Amino acid sequence: MPHITNVMICTCTNCISNGALDIRDTLEAEIKQQGLEEDVLVVPTGASGLCVNGPILMVQPEGIFYQKLTGGDIPNLVEEHFLKGRPVKSLMYVPPGEESPIPELRSIPFFKDQRLIALRNRGLIDPDKIEEYIARDGYKALAKAVTSMSQEDVIKEMSDSGLRGRGGAGFPTGRKWDSRRKDPRTPKFVVCNADEGDPGAFMDRSIVEADPHSVIEGMAIGAYAVGASSGYVYLRMEYPLAVKRIQLAIEQAREFGLLGKDIFGSGFDFDLQVFKGAGAFVCGETTALVASIEGKIPEPRQRPPRTTLWNKPVVINNVETWANVPVIINWGAKWFSEIGTEKSKGTKVFSLAGNINNAGLVEVPMGITLREIVYNIGGGIPKGKKFKAVQTGGPSGGFLPAKLLDLSVDYEQLDQAGSMMGSGGMVVMDENVCMVEMAKYFIEFTNDESCGKCTSCREGSLALLEILGRMCKGEGKEGDIELLEELGEAIRDASQCGLGQSLPNPVLSSLEHFREEYQAHIDDKKCPAGSCKALIDFSIDKEKCIGCLLCAKNCPQGAISGKAKEVHTIDQDKCIKCGVCLDACKVDAVLVA
Amino acid sequence: MSKIKPEDLDKIGEKIKKTMLLREGSCRVKIIVHMGTCGIAAGARNVMKALMDEMEMADSKDILLTISSCAGLCSSEPMITIEEKDKPAVKYVELNAGKAKKIFIEHVLGGKIVNEYALAAGSERTL
Numbered sequence: 001m002p003h004i005t006n007v008m009i010c011t012c013t014n015c016i017s018n019g020a021l022d023i024r025d026t027l028e029a030e031i032k033q034q035g036l037e038e039d040v041l042v043v044p045t046g047a048s049g050l051c052v053n054g055p056i057l058m059v060q061p062e063g064i065f066y067q068k069l070t071g072g073d074i075p076n077l078v079e080e081h082f083l084k085g086r087p088v089k090s091l092m093y094v095p096p097g098e099e100s101p102i103p104e105l106r107s108i109p110f111f112k113d114q115r116l117i118a119l120r121n122r123g124l125i126d127p128d129k130i131e132e133y134i135a136r137d138g139y140k141a142l143a144k145a146v147t148s149m150s151q152e153d154v155i156k157e158m159s160d161s162g163l164r165g166r167g168g169a170g171f172p173t174g175r176k177w178d179s180r181r182k183d184p185r186t187p188k189f190v191v192c193n194a195d196e197g198d199p200g201a202f203m204d205r206s207i208v209e210a211d212p213h214s215v216i217e218g219m220a221i222g223a224y225a226v227g228a229s230s231g232y233v234y235l236r237m238e239y240p241l242a243v244k245r246i247q248l249a250i251e252q253a254r255e256f257g258l259l260g261k262d263i264f265g266s267g268f269d270f271d272l273q274v275f276k277g278a279g280a281f282v283c284g285e286t287t288a289l290v291a292s293i294e295g296k297i298p299e300p301r302q303r304p305p306r307t308t309l310w311n312k313p314v315v316i317n318n319v320e321t322w323a324n325v326p327v328i329i330n331w332g333a334k335w336f337s338e339i340g341t342e343k344s345k346g347t348k349v350f351s352l353a354g355n356i357n358n359a360g361l362v363e364v365p366m367g368i369t370l371r372e373i374v375y376n377i378g379g380g381i382p383k384g385k386k387f388k389a390v391q392t393g394g395p396s397g398g399f400l401p402a403k404l405l406d407l408s409v410d411y412e413q414l415d416q417a418g419s420m421m422g423s424g425g426m427v428v429m430d431e432n433v434c435m436v437e438m439a440k441y442f443i444e445f446t447n448d449e450s451c452g453k454c455t456s457c458r459e460g461s462l463a464l465l466e467i468l469g470r471m472c473k474g475e476g477k478e479g480d481i482e483l484l485e486e487l488g489e490a491i492r493d494a495s496q497c498g499l500g501q502s503l504p505n506p507v508l509s510s511l512e513h514f515r516e517e518y519q520a521h522i523d524d525k526k527c528p529a530g531s532c533k534a535l536i537d538f539s540i541d542k543e544k545c546i547g548c549l550l551c552a553k554n555c556p557q558g559a560i561s562g563k564a565k566e567v568h569t570i571d572q573d574k575c576i577k578c579g580v581c582l583d584a585c586k587v588d589a590v591l592v593a
Numbered sequence: 594m595s596k597i598k599p600e601d602l603d604k605i606g607e608k609i610k611k612t613m614l615l616r617e618g619s620c621r622v623k624i625i626v627h628m629g630t631c632g633i634a635a636g637a638r639n640v641m642k643a644l645m646d647e648m649e650m651a652d653s654k655d656i657l658l659t660i661s662s663c664a665g666l667c668s669s670e671p672m673i674t675i676e677e678k679d680k681p682a683v684k685y686v687e688l689n690a691g692k693a694k695k696i697f698i699e700h701v702l703g704g705k706i707v708n709e710y711a712l713a714a715g716s717e718r719t720l
Binding site: 114119327 | 596597
């Protein structure tokens with residue numbers, strides 16, 4: 001196994017005269033003393049250009065420079081940096097003319113807790129150049145699998161790694177592959193499900209855009225393991241850049257002989273093509289996805305024990321699952337299974353969106369808490385507002401309130417809390433988000449995306465929407481909450497596919513955690529979050545208003561009147577409740593009630 | 594191209610490392626523009642264009658301008674990463690054409706990090 005850390009010690013004449021060789025010996029002895037010789041490698045290098053400050057050490061991959069070292073510094077340095085992972089600031093090199101050195105990337109909360117496995121090449125390689133992927137150990141796992149491992153070996157490695165489907169359901173990947181391998185029918189297929197459609201989710205797109213070859217290599221290994229000779233990447237047309245990049249990547253892989261006949265001279269044949277979906281949400285559902293590839297109307301079918309494509313065996317895995325495969329083959333099941341929790345191994349990629357300071361794509365070890373993701377990595381809620389809920393798993397998932405922030409992220413824990421891992425969308429909501437309105441938004445989405453086959457889903461979602469719409473307008477009535485619950489359970493029981501069965505989740509989970517908010521919409525005709533336009537009025541606090549005219553200048557309706565240095569007033573007939581005045585006011589004089 | 598063999602991967606890797614990795618190659622500085630959908634939507638093409646113009650004017654053989662995809666912090670795009678030989682890579686955030694130009698002149702040509710636009714130096718934890 002390669003060393004995790006490389007310590008480059010400059011051994012130029014200048015540094016040697018400053019004692020670099022003694023430093024090197026002390027360093028090696030100390031590393032051995034701490035039992036770190038397998039992790040840390042000392043590499044003598046040439047002139048670093050900073051040798052006037054020598055002896056110099058550069059620690060890779062962090063890229064930290066230490067300068068003017070003495071033998072006495074070494075024990076502390078080794079213990080702090082290499083054992084505890086805390087770089088020693090007092091010994092670091094500060095470029096001249098800089099008052100404060102720019103922070104080290106891994107000391108920044110956004111990057112600190114991340115560990116990149118599926119995203120191992122993000123931001124590092126040019127996705128349009130296969131050579132750059134190869135230079136970072138690309139296609140070595142495929143070579144290893146087809147030339148030195150049997151199909152059973154590959155599947156055993158996958159099973160032992162504990163990898164579970166990253167599309168959301170979490171089915172053990174090794175077990176899925178094994179059942180397809182044992183199926184006697186041929187030909188067999190592998191499919192990459194990249195039909196990402198959850199609002200706020202962009203994991204699959206980012207992986208395909210950043211590192212398309214990791215998906216291709218994973219699929220080729222899967223194809224070898226089950227005996228498939230062709231495959232499809234099911235990608236939506238709404239992701240034009242991802243489509244372009246993976247198509248180019250497939251062409252390059254063919255050119256290099258990494259796809260096609262007799263790969264690595266092993267006799268294994270495999271080729272791949274992109275199938276562009278038209279962007280229907282339901283196509284991410286397995287049976288609808290295969291129907292779409294078969295050229296049929298993409299409606300879910302009664303789920304057979306094993307999904308087939310043209311009545312032949314098919315392995316369908318999510319983008320992130322495929323991207324993990326080469327790493328597991330290269331580094332071994334044992335290495336992978338040591339990351340994560342007992343039942344959820346490895347890392348998970350999340351797209352962090354909504355009311356959060358650092359929106360972006362994060363990859364974290366399973367078992368990390370939601371609080372760590374929202375507050376450490378995400379940097380908390382903008383404008384110092386309070387956290388209200390985080391929505392995981394997209395329209396099929398649920399809302400998790402503040403009291404569940406210490407929940408650890410794994411398949412079982414999220415399920416038990418009434419949400420789900422899902423493919424990894426994570427939408428954060430602050431105190432001004434109305435949960436009734438949010439539930440309505442998600443039901444609007446699923447109502448729109450319902451394929452219409454099952455009455456429960458097609459009409460049920462419409463009925464839910466009608467009730468939620470009334471509530472938001474202040475026309476909710478006694479018994480509505482109970483009706484939502486009854487209807488939700490009926491939709492769940494009577495719908496055929498995952499989309500229909502999970503459709504009521506946003507309503508049911510928000511009712512579970514925010515029932516009083518629904519009640520306030522019905523009983524008091526109020527929206528506690530101050531968001532439902534029909535239930536709120538804007539007014540100006542006479543005590544606080546300083547008469548600065550800012551709100552009046554910004555109001556798009558000209559609804560605010562008043563002279564400079566006099567208290568302003570809002571004309572309720574003209575006001576459209578857009579909230580512009582609220583954002584414009586510097587002294588918090590705009591009231592929402 | 595003749596049939597690829599497992600050992601060929603290392604040869605291809607070694608060859609490309611000469612340009613990709615500065616430690617082994619002839620380039621002094623590598624500029625990576627992060628061009629995922631998030632970066633492009635935030636204006637990465639303008640940043641790219643500005644850097645290409647600067648490259649042309651500088652007419653320097655030891656600077657490599659290349660692309661990569663999303664660097665993770667989508668809300669701070671457009672981003673670029675500057676790698677200099679034997680120094681930790683520096684990530685710059687929330688850029689536009691003007692800022693990119695300044696970074697090119699001061700950091701790429703002048704070797705001095707532009708602190709006001711820099712996020713951090715170093716690399717992420719992989720594997």
